[in-house]
Amino acid sequence: MLDGISSLTLARIQFAFTVSFHIIFPAFTIGLASWLAVLEWRWLKTGNTIFAEIYSMWVKIFAVTFGMGVVSGVVLSFQFGTNWSVFADKGGNVLGPLLGYEVLTAFFLEASFLGVMLFGWNRVSPRMHFASTVIVAAGTLISAFWILSANSWMQTPQGFRIGEDGLLYPTDWLQVIFNPSFPYRFVHMVTAAYLTTAFVVAGIGAYYLRRQRHIQHARVMLGMAMIMAVFVAPLQLLLGDLHGLNTLEHQPAKVSAMEGLWDTQKGAPLVLFGWPDQEEEATKFSLEIPKLSSLILTHDLDGEVKGLKEWPPDERPPVAWVFWSFRIMVGIGMLMIATGLIALVLFLKKRLFETAWFQYWCMALTPAGFIAVLAGWFVTEIGRQPYVVYGLLRTAEAASPVSAGPIAISLLAFIVVYVLVFGAGSYYILKLIAKGPRVQEPIYGDHGISTPPIVTTIGERGPQHV
Amino acid sequence: MFSLEHLVDLPLIWYALIIVAVLLYILLDGFDLGVGILFPFAPSDQSRDRMMNSIAPFWDGNETWLILGGGGLFAAFPLAYAVLMPALYIPVIIMLLGLIFRGVAFEFRFKATDRTRTVWDYAFHFGSLAAAFMQGMIIGAVVQGVAVEGRRFAGGSFDWLNAYSVMTGVAVVFGYALLGATWLVMKTDDITQAWARKCAAYALGYVGFFLAIVSISMPMMNADIRALWWSMPNLFYLLPIPTGSLVLIIFIWRDLQTRREVRPFLCSIGLFLTAYIGLGISLWPYAVPYAVTFRQAAAAAPSQSLLLVGTLVLLPIVLGYTAYCYYLFRGKASHESAY
Numbered sequence: 001m002l003d004g005i006s007s008l009t010l011a012r013i014q015f016a017f018t019v020s021f022h023i024i025f026p027a028f029t030i031g032l033a034s035w036l037a038v039l040e041w042r043w044l045k046t047g048n049t050i051f052a053e054i055y056s057m058w059v060k061i062f063a064v065t066f067g068m069g070v071v072s073g074v075v076l077s078f079q080f081g082t083n084w085s086v087f088a089d090k091g092g093n094v095l096g097p098l099l100g101y102e103v104l105t106a107f108f109l110e111a112s113f114l115g116v117m118l119f120g121w122n123r124v125s126p127r128m129h130f131a132s133t134v135i136v137a138a139g140t141l142i143s144a145f146w147i148l149s150a151n152s153w154m155q156t157p158q159g160f161r162i163g164e165d166g167l168l169y170p171t172d173w174l175q176v177i178f179n180p181s182f183p184y185r186f187v188h189m190v191t192a193a194y195l196t197t198a199f200v201v202a203g204i205g206a207y208y209l210r211r212q213r214h215i216q217h218a219r220v221m222l223g224m225a226m227i228m229a230v231f232v233a234p235l236q237l238l239l240g241d242l243h244g245l246n247t248l249e250h251q252p253a254k255v256s257a258m259e260g261l262w263d264t265q266k267g268a269p270l271v272l273f274g275w276p277d278q279e280e281e282a283t284k285f286s287l288e289i290p291k292l293s294s295l296i297l298t299h300d301l302d303g304e305v306k307g308l309k310e311w312p313p314d315e316r317p318p319v320a321w322v323f324w325s326f327r328i329m330v331g332i333g334m335l336m337i338a339t340g341l342i343a344l345v346l347f348l349k350k351r352l353f354e355t356a357w358f359q360y361w362c363m364a365l366t367p368a369g370f371i372a373v374l375a376g377w378f379v380t381e382i383g384r385q386p387y388v389v390y391g392l393l394r395t396a397e398a399a400s401p402v403s404a405g406p407i408a409i410s411l412l413a414f415i416v417v418y419v420l421v422f423g424a425g426s427y428y429i430l431k432l433i434a435k436g437p438r439v440q441e442p443i444y445g446d447h448g449i450s451t452p453p454i455v456t457t458i459g460e461r462g463p464q465h466v
Numbered sequence: 467m468f469s470l471e472h473l474v475d476l477p478l479i480w481y482a483l484i485i486v487a488v489l490l491y492i493l494l495d496g497f498d499l500g501v502g503i504l505f506p507f508a509p510s511d512q513s514r515d516r517m518m519n520s521i522a523p524f525w526d527g528n529e530t531w532l533i534l535g536g537g538g539l540f541a542a543f544p545l546a547y548a549v550l551m552p553a554l555y556i557p558v559i560i561m562l563l564g565l566i567f568r569g570v571a572f573e574f575r576f577k578a579t580d581r582t583r584t585v586w587d588y589a590f591h592f593g594s595l596a597a598a599f600m601q602g603m604i605i606g607a608v609v610q611g612v613a614v615e616g617r618r619f620a621g622g623s624f625d626w627l628n629a630y631s632v633m634t635g636v637a638v639v640f641g642y643a644l645l646g647a648t649w650l651v652m653k654t655d656d657i658t659q660a661w662a663r664k665c666a667a668y669a670l671g672y673v674g675f676f677l678a679i680v681s682i683s684m685p686m687m688n689a690d691i692r693a694l695w696w697s698m699p700n701l702f703y704l705l706p707i708p709t710g711s712l713v714l715i716i717f718i719w720r721d722l723q724t725r726r727e728v729r730p731f732l733c734s735i736g737l738f739l740t741a742y743i744g745l746g747i748s749l750w751p752y753a754v755p756y757a758v759t760f761r762q763a764a765a766a767a768p769s770q771s772l773l774l775v776g777t778l779v780l781l782p783i784v785l786g787y788t789a790y791c792y793y794l795f796r797g798k799a800s801h802e803s804a805y
Contacts, residue, residue, distance in 0.1 A: 092544020
């Protein structure tokens, strides 16, 4: 029906497309939910309505993003079966309960209390409303816990046995859940989500400052985001390094692909840039720093680093994808660290909120986190190929018995619908940003504070009452 | 390894739990899909805002039951999941796309301008309609049986598509419309409520008609089901199910002529319950009709045990805070943008 393109390839493209699209939303909402909780806490603590006004602007953006995350996530929970039924059958005993726990401990929690968060202003006390925000934030983290545990188990499986029927059976749940790569992947991803959110918030704050709009709010946004850039961006480098060393131990071929190294060698160089060629088994036009790879990976200038030729060609991941994705991720991470350093210097010079070029810099980095998150997932997901369960089940063997026609049509439908729907979603988010925070919204109505006890801020409308 | 298999009949408990989860999904998302089906026929834009507000705090939680149904099936009966999903590939994907359109419409239409709001009103309507119709077709396809060889689906891409599944698809659309209309009778007043009463009466007629067709056709299609229902003393024991349906239809009909607001919705739920029990009895003990029983499809005992412990602890909590949310947002819905 479709010459040259197998149903397997189509199924892989479809999953890559839908899962990549989906991860954008959680990467944002995990960070946003926690930040909203902090904002509401600051508001209840200080009574400063600036925080409430920022909250009520961003909670609308949160709702749109969360809605898109939910609908694109429901798709995934069915795709394991529609497109990867052999994987579902073989791995179901191990992975099924983890996903079941995700639904029971996180999805219901988020869905129910999001309703309270959005619509409950006049129906619950401020305290209960704050609790709902915290619960939703916790829900996003619990959800990340289970899904990353499941994903990590597929990368570094343990605590199971292979039955006579070829199915995988769990033997130790703690080993399954806390498999070797899980703690690293979990912390790395949550930190990435926080940074993603921080740079979106920073970009919007910088935009308002540049336009001389909502200046009080913008300073809070940019300031809080830069605290994250200063402290969390360097931490992420450390966490990423630990994650990389863990990958070296359990999935060395992935690391070789990340490094673009083909030959096993002592004192391996760090390939900064180059063009990995899968056919010729070499990284062409490479720009190298001698011995640095050995130093990073083995903490020894002359340590041995394995090259891709250690594995037969059909056991190697597509190197160029992994190699380049890794460089994009690390490059953005470095930009984030640089942003934190610049912000620190400007802060000490008391010019953090007045420096025009830095505002453009932050605006340019608004989508940086999303790109880094996607690139990072490309590294880990393409890097574990050709396996879907590492070392146990090949992706090629995991697909459903569905012919190419329906998969091609559904792939096309997903692309059209996602571009349409999520394009519209992005448009509405931009509209919300253009509108900005509304000042002095009486959001607690009859139940709570209508006028704040203390306001010590000097807003764009001049000094206010104290 | 921790396992409860010597204490309880794990596959049976999980079969029951999945059946309950799917039922809760049908009832809960049923009424909000129903509201979507009725949406363009509402008497005014203000009515539409009100209809949307009546379900906005709940739809996300309601849809989570679908994920629990899908995820639960994957966890407890992975073989059934691995066979049914490829078999139902096209209707499942269309359902998911429908759910995307209607899900985003909640947020988008309140942010849209008056002109573009119409686009999202229709996205909400057709998304709900497509999801409901596909769910009905899935039921219709499954009751006709699924082709299985070994551990795989062995049929074609369009096995699910025939006149019978189209009929069940239409039936579910009217069924959800009934749930949605009676929900609106409960949650709105004034002209919206008066209109919802008319819709409910109209939908009820069709629901009765389709229930009768399905009840007669199911035993005709399958000898085992015929033997189950048309034999003594089974007929005697099972008689309360169709009788119950009939009584509930009469109740709803009479309540819609009076001023009652809550009972039509509760009776509609009851009507779905009797239909669902009737269907369940016919399909017992299959997880994939008529090829794989729930015992054959069951996950390993330690897997079912682990999730069972969690479910026993967490499901009451989930039901608790779901009930809290319904209580919190009780009363008539307003037409104003809520936040």
